[in-house]
Amino acid sequence: MRSDNVIAMAIAALLLSAVTPAIHAQSGRHVLVAGPVVARTLTYGKEPRQAATLFTREGARRAPLIVYLHGGGWSAGSPRDGSRGAQTGHWTRNGYAYATVGYRYVPAATAEDQLRDVAQAIALLRRQAGVDGSRIALIGHSSGGTMAAQLGTDPNWLEKAGVPFTALKGVVLLDPSVLDIPPVMAQLGAPIVERYLRPAFGDDPVRQSELSPVKHVEPPNAPAWAIVADANNGFASAQGSDFAAGLIGAGASAKVIPIAGTTHMRINNEIGQRDDRATAEIDAFFAGIFPEVRRPRFR
Template identity: 30%
Template sequence: MKFVFFRVLPVLLVGALLLLAATEYAVARPSRRTANVAYVPATDSAFSPERHLLDVYAPRAKATAPRPVVVFIHGGSWNSGNKNFYSFIGRRLAKQGVVAVVINYRLAPQVRVPQMADDCARAVLWTQTHIGEYGGDPQRIFLLGHSAGGGLAALLAADDALFRRWGQALNPVRGAVLDDPAGLDMYDYLKKMQYPGDAQYLVPFGPDPAVWRQVSPMYHLTAHTPPMQLFVGGQTYPSISSSSARFRQKLTELGHAPHYQVLPGKKHAPMVLQLYWQHNIIYQKLLALVNSPASPK
């Protein structure tokens, strides 16, 4: 199976995530979790009581200044995934001095990718408004996403229109870390339809090529796009390897210097599972980004 889009998160990955989540209760946790906060008003006609929720993980230690904020967006081929599997990411970030926000968003077939991106944008706007209550700095919001969540994180960082439609003139995202990202150029992928099973992605993306382009981060990059970091598994799916390389090339052509790192031997699922370990290379680079003097403070 060559492409990540042929299936949802493997059973092995889901099982491993559940095991990791369970073991969280057996270790010391220097973080405070506020669970199941609605980021869309219950009066909203689109409100989903399951999917429009997020968890906040704040360090218990006192700080003299507001802390940087990282919003994590899960993967799952746009039709699966749940924030509850990823408590370990929230706790690892909080342990390292970051206020973490781990979100749910609506999934296919109930909605398509434009609505998923809209949900993620609303979660970021909630974060901007409320994160000060948890010790976070609303001027230092960064994104971290794996797989489909990596593609959504890239889209939010690059497409300012997602925030303008909610009355926010300035994109609040200060940078994005893309962990084995999927969907960076679905316009190109769906135009080709080269492989058996590709038609299933017309469920989350719909039949209109204009929409494929609209939700492909590749076509929203500019010289003013905030900093990006890309991490790609050395044994991941070819679609992710090739689109990530082209994404990096376009960023470079626009004058950026994105951090781009291939992790030898890593397949797609281990690229997110490795975030269980606090000193993982992705955390090291992410912390350097969010604490950079170039980041607003």
Template identity: 25%
Template sequence: MRFLFWRVLPALVSGLLLLAGATEYAVARPSRRTTDVRYVPATDSAYHSERHQLDVYAPKAAAPALRPVVVFIHGGNWDSGSKEFYSFIGRRLAKQGVVAVILNYRLAPQVRVPQMADDCARAVIWTTEHIREFGGDPQRIFVMGHSAGGGLAALLAADDALFQRRGLARNPVRGAVLDDPAGLDMYDYLRRMQYPNDAQYLVPFGKDPAAWKRMSALYHLTAHTPPVVMLIGGETYPSISSSSARFRQRLTALGHAPRYTVLPGKKHIPMVLQLYWQRNIVYQQLLSLVGQPTQ
């Protein structure tokens, strides 16, 4: 999980969008973007004016029924990243008939991963309460994330307590798409400390092994965990490929193996950059999961 590339990801995304500006404009037209929606009340003691915001991307075309919803959680090593970098994902999803929610959440060192997970849960709860206003179905909410965002998405799907402590008796997440996810088993990773600079992850995860396990989705999987789709880069970091394999094994042992695809030749950052193209395999598998025909 040596994510040096996260420091240059904004420039990579910006360059990609500049090179394909005309295409991006064409994709934008079928969608309606609502920006900087507050999902935590300003009166809340934890409120952060920038990090507690989300954007909604909805298809402009009318539909006979409410549409499936995908909540996307960005990566960034738990200490960087912004919803602003991922408008292309919202546009692509909306063009394919999905209502997309792209969110910010608080980052290290200001908070640790438990607070990040709580932020993401609160964004999903906001979605259950308000997504009808955008044509989305609150009964069909799915989560998706890349890298650190993939680990958080997995937690939302697996750890019902994240929602119970916020007053929801039932986890509203109906499935998860994990795109080269990081942090699925930080308990194992931080005990090993086998890579250079691994001590940096003690900032977002703290020094308590019990907290490492609590924030690792692997240890929350049950027979009731909703369907999971996993896409792993063939040349990603060894820690991601190994923890993803264990995650797959645990789900399989519980009786519902995930859809698991290794993309040959793909490194970690290209696993999210490829989402610029609408007919990408990630979107194909996502649409299958949410019950939306491929367009």
């Protein structure tokens, strides 16, 4: 089922994820929240990368929190990949609080350290003014999608940070890098496996399985999932379909949404552009899990 060509597509996706350009603007299709965007930088640890930026609208009430996790093969990328353009304006204008999260990189930190970092950041973000900490959603691109899936299927990461797992209402995976790690790691000598995955996941197949979201689909999971994938990325679609099937079997709502005419990078970069299909799908997904956001949110 997973041919060498399919694995090669995954490896190419990981390489592309190392740098993510800016994101552009789109007006929201339902609730419009007035007021300028207010940005707050919050630190949750001593290392420079242990920081998050929270974006809210001046004058907005408490809003559901959308948390963005950037890609970069676990060893690169930047949280600014989720805020260079108008993504902050798009989400806050539509009635959400929005945050981008930094985390330490491999090999100075482990993949487990990164998940602990993100969980600690979410614990801090949910306590901030303007945030409804009982309603949280994740968006993760590429390796950030893998991390979002790990957090959304294994309650231990959030709960150990003091975040009730029931607060996580939905997860969006943007062209995730890998959801079942051992089959990819088996491609010995593949350059991107050696450069990115081996430093992140090591050589122990037990550890690799423990960090594979597809191995954690037994309940509990986040209740709603959207896997938004480049239609040409057969690997993301194949692993995403297996993952979604497992989630559905465990009682969650999950669907794979292939996006034609895009690439691994563009599917992230074009979120927020007018008439962008991926944006429309994510908007609809969030409107489904946060229906109250359709109402204006002024003081």
